[in-house]
Amino acid sequence: MFSKILIANRGEIAVRIIRAARELGVETVAVYSEADKDALHTMLADEAICIGPARSTESYLNMNAVLSAAVVTGAEAIHPGFGFLSENSKFATMCEEVGIKFIGPSGQVMDKMGDKINARAEMIKAQVPVIPGSDGEVFSAEDALAIAETIGYPVMLKASAGGGGKGIRKVERSEDLVSAFENASSEAQAAFGNGAMYIERVIYPARHIEVQILADQEGNVIHLGERDCSLQRNNQKVLEESPSIAIGKTLREKIGSAAVRAAQSVGYENAGTIEFLLDEATGEFYFMEMNTRVQVEHPVTEFVTGVDIVKEQIKIAAGQPLDVTQEEVVFRGHAIECRINAENPAFNFAPSPGKITNLYLPSGGVGLRVDSAVYPGYTIPPYYDSMIAKVIVHGENRFEALMKMQRALYEFEIDGVMTNVDFQLDLISDHRVVAGDYDTAYLMEHFLPEYQQD
Known part of the structure; x- marks a missing residue:
């Protein structure tokens, strides 16, 4: 196992990785921009080092600065989180060249699957259905x-x-x-x-279904089931759940096997996600793309499987085999995640940076988790993504999970900035969402027009 890793990210995912590393007994190094000097991840890590000005191109996307920070602090590996450098094949290759382990796939595999035209050709070879x-x-x-x-x-x-x-x-x-x-x-x-x-x-009506896979350095590949990410605004996910209500046992096994086959065909290593479109009219599914990193919505899979995906990422990168086989993966209950953004839904979801004057994150009860990096008095900078928290719930069944999410969002209090908490509460309470009767077009073409009229 590594003795020290550097987290090349910020916000809630940096905090998430720091916590996982600490539970593994691994020291952490946080990097931060000048705008993030008071960010939570800089306080929680064992070490913190400034890598540049507020602009991400001069800090979090500055490959030389990130690598220099790793070398200076003696970090043996770099976890990129999601966004920023997480799917940058050049950066993964640079890490390899200086003897620092990139916690993710190789730059070569990233190039193969990151380019969607190449990925499509690879999937055809692997006999994975393509659109x-x-x-x-x-x-x-x-x-x-x-x-x-x-x-x-x-x-x-x-x-x-x-x-x-x-x-x-x-x-x-x-x-x-x-x-x-x-x-x-x-x-x-x-x-x-x-x-x-x-x-x-265009496959319509359709469900956006993604399958979480894990692959170790010994060639073992497993899937951790699917997530339904069909509720999207401008092609960006708003709410995710697992398992998908649109998929039965037979199709689950079929789509999971296809995802494993896809990862095996390219010699994939670490955590990744194979994304599919499901044609509800025919029951056929088609490969869309592969995300060669941990996903924002990974906690819903962790809730239903009990597998800590971030810990597995670190252990795989350190050369350890997977902790579980496919036969040992058991799916329990239902999980839902709502992304909480500092934005104003009444003004076309315009970002709402500023100082948080009051904050109460929902807590208490079994099966409730909030991943966040904000705190009272923290100033949300205007330079980065507007997501400030993820509320994740787990219930014995979908109805219990829905009710638990409604309760959690009702308790969520934040002052000083606008957020989409009320929007998410209305969405999770919508009769079509409660019934599971939605697809990739529902939020934009049906829910939002009615919501904005109200």
Whole structure:
């Protein structure tokens, strides 16, 4: 086991990793920007080192600064969390070159699966179902038009290097495709330095189903079941639950096996997530992409399986085999996660940075967990993602989990900044959500228009 690791991240995920490392007896180093000098992760870590100004490009995304901090403090490994450098293959390779273990897959595997066009080709080889679409990169809007005519509208334009909802456009008719293609490609070029695009048929109605996998250095790969992430706003997840109400035992085994096969085919190591679209009309599922990092919503899987995913990440990176086999993974009850953001739903979810003057995080009772890095008196900086907490609940069944989440959100109190707590409470109480009768379009096309009218 490592004696010391560096966490190349901030916020609640940095705090989450520090806690897992401490329970393993591993010392931690926190890095922080000038804007985060009073952040909770800097107080909880054994050491903390400033790596640059507030702008993430000059701090959390500064590969040389992060690596220098690891070398100076004697850290043997770096955990990237999610976002920032977590899926940067160059950074993973740089870590390897200086003898520091990157807690995640190799840069080579990351390149293979991080590029969605390459990943699609790999999945076809592994006999994992893929969405009908282009065989590779689409080089022009004219080519996209020809492919769209073949597979039929509506179609989805996607950036090969995309993520976080960027470089994605849904196109309903041929008249809109050229401008959508050019806008999505330009957005992808600006965000990722890569404007490559591909095109797929839109699967609708659909569920966004993702499968959590763990893979050790000895070639053992297991899955920890699925999460339903269909409630999304602008292609970004709002609420997640496990297991999915749309999946039965037979399909669960089938989609889990496909996820394991996908990871095995590319020689994957550490934690990862295979994302699928489930066509509810036919029962068929299709590979979307692979996230080569820990997910924001990993706690729901931890609740239903009892497996500490972050600890497993650290142990796998240290060369230890998986603690459990597939046969030993047992799914118990139902878990739900709501993402709490400092934003104002009444003003198109505009970010709401500022000083927290009062805070009460819900607590008490079995099966309730709040992952957060905020505290009374803390000033939320305007430079980073607006997520400030995750409320996660676990119940013996879905109804109990829903009621527990309603109770937790009702107790959540925060003053000084606007949040989406009330929005989440209304969403979790919505009759269609309570019934489990929703898909990837529900929040944007049905719930939000009615919510904004009210």
